[in-house]
Amino acid sequence: MGSSVIPGAFDAHFHLNPGEHGKEAVKRYKASGGSGINLVNLPDYSIGYSDYYERRYEVTIQLADMARQSGLKVSVTLGPYPLDYFFWEKGGFNAKQMMLHGVELAAKYCRENRASALGEVGRPHFPVEYRVTEDSNEIIERCMQLSREIGCAVVLHTEDLDPTGLEGIHTMIIRAGPNPRKVVKHHASPEFNRICPEISRSILASRDNVRNAIRENIWNFMLESDYVDDPAKPDKVIPPDSVPKRAIMIREQYKNHEEIFASVFQELPEYVFSVQI
Ligand SMILES: [Zn+2]
Numbered sequence: 505m506g507s508s509v510i511p512g513a514f515d516a517h518f519h520l521n522p523g524e525h526g527k528e529a530v531k532r533y534k535a536s537g538g539s540g541i542n543l544v545n546l547p548d549y550s551i552g553y554s555d556y557y558e559r560r561y562e563v564t565i566q567l568a569d570m571a572r573q574s575g576l577k578v579s580v581t582l583g584p585y586p587l588d589y590f591f592w593e594k595g596g597f598n599a600k601q602m603m604l605h606g607v608e609l610a611a612k613y614c615r616e617n618r619a620s621a622l623g624e625v626g627r628p629h630f631p632v633e634y635r636v637t638e639d640s641n642e643i644i645e646r647c648m649q650l651s652r653e654i655g656c657a658v659v660l661h662t663e664d665l666d667p668t669g670l671e672g673i674h675t676m677i678i679r680a681g682p683n684p685r686k687v688v689k690h691h692a693s694p695e696f697n698r699i700c701p702e703i704s705r706s707i708l709a710s711r712d713n714v715r716n717a718i719r720e721n722i723w724n725f726m727l728e729s730d731y732v733d734d735p736a737k738p739d740k741v742i743p744p745d746s747v748p749k750r751a752i753m754i755r756e757q758y759k760n761h762e763e764i765f766a767s768v769f770q771e772l773p774e775y776v777f778s779v780q781i
Contacts (some may be wrong), residue, residue, distance in 0.1 A: 509624060510712050511770040511781050512539025513748040514577075516660070517624075517690050517728035518566040519546045521555035522685075526733050528742040529573045536748035540577035542770075542777050543568050544624055544659065546732070547585040553595050557584065557606040579777035580620040581659050582610035583647065589636055599641040614690045620777045622647045623659025624690055630663070641676070645750040646677045648680030648687065657686040659706075666691060674700040686776060691730065697722050704776055707753055709746045711753065718758065723767035726776070 515533070520526040520542040534543070535619045545564045562580045568578045584606035592599035613619035626721065627640040627649050648656045670689070677684050683704040690703035694717035705725040707713050717725050727750060730741035751769065770781045 506775075511765055513571060513751040514538075514542075514726065514769040514773045514781060515539040515709075515729050515731075515744075515747040516542045516688070516726035516773060517544055518542060518744070519544055519569065519730070520564075520716060521546065522563060522567065522736065525735050526567065527570065527574070527732055529731060530571050530576065533744045533748065534575060536745035537751055538576070538745065538748040540569060540579075540773065540781055542579045542581055542621070542659075542773070542779075543571060544581040545583060545585070547588055547591070550589050553592075553597070556602075557609050561609065561613060561619075565613075576779055577779050579621065579773070580613070581623040581657075581777075581778040582613050582619045583607060583622040583625045583659075584610075584643070585624060586626045586640060586661050589628070589640065596690050600642065603639075603643050603647060603652045609641060611650045611654060611656070611698045614650070614654050619656070620779065621657035621659050621688070622650060623657075623662035623688075625658065626661040627663060629661065641741050645676055645680045648676060648682040651682035651686055654681060655683075655686070655778075656663040656747055657688060657704075658776075659690050660684065661690050664691070664693060665696070666693075667696060670696060670703065671701045673703060677703070689775060690727070690728065692725065694720060694725065697725060704772060708742065710742065711749045711750070713751045714753065718754070723764075723772070726768055726772050 568580045573577045584603040589599045592602045610622050651658045688704045690706050697720040701724050706728045707725050709727040727747045729746040731744040732740050
């Protein structure tokens with residue numbers, strides 16, 4: 505799309521690992537018309553416990569530099585993954601305390617403008633004991649407080665949220681005080697885009713999801729592949745070029761594609777992730 509005023513695709517939730525596989529994914533993304541990604545920190549429990557977040561965040565920062573050198577606009581999201589809880593528990597640590605340390609460290613990167621969001625933080629996406637939910641909610645609220653203080657975004661990984669679930673997040677937002685538009689529900693269901701609409705969404709870029717989200721006619725969403733860059737699970741969650749491919753679909757099928765592009769691939773990503781598209 506280069507010289508056109510229409511922005512290229514922006515993938516709001518993209519992961520990378522060191523190595524050739526990740527470089528290939530970036531190439532494939534760019535070749536399909538992608539111009540920017542929000543790169544989200546990945547857990548790696550094989551590296552052991554000592555300085556876990558320190559080491560993981562540095563890996564993600566280096567991968568962001570790699571993607572920038574390949575010509576992409578990149579924002580960075582750092583934080584403790586919800587399932588880190590079980591990793592810490594298994595090692596005999598106080599999980600909440602370790603994850604809160606991960607949050608404060610990520611906030612430091614945000615203060616230094618080396619990252620623009622805390623995430624993906626939240627709750628395990630499957631049923632867990634009450635105390636895990638309680639601790640996870642405390643971690644979410646701390647992230648929201650930091651978002652209020654620093655102005656960084658919060659990318660939420662949770663169980664699928666129905667209207668009641670969204671109201672619950674909204675209640676936490678009221679309590680902790682972040683700008684709700686800076687809070688992004690990752691893996692959101694487009695049919696609920698009108699529930700608590702001030703919360704931003706990032707929606708898995710399947711064809712159906714994109715059509716459903718556009719049909720809601722409310723521009724509070726971005727698109728994501730949630731690409732995990734795992735050679736053992738190629739093209740998961742969906743292939744790395746999914747968002748650029750949906751961009752082509754939008755251009756071909758919607759008369760108002762310029763309005764859609766401006767919101768989904770430029771205005772909202774710029775606002776949420778402070779990235780210049
Ligand atoms: Zn993810």
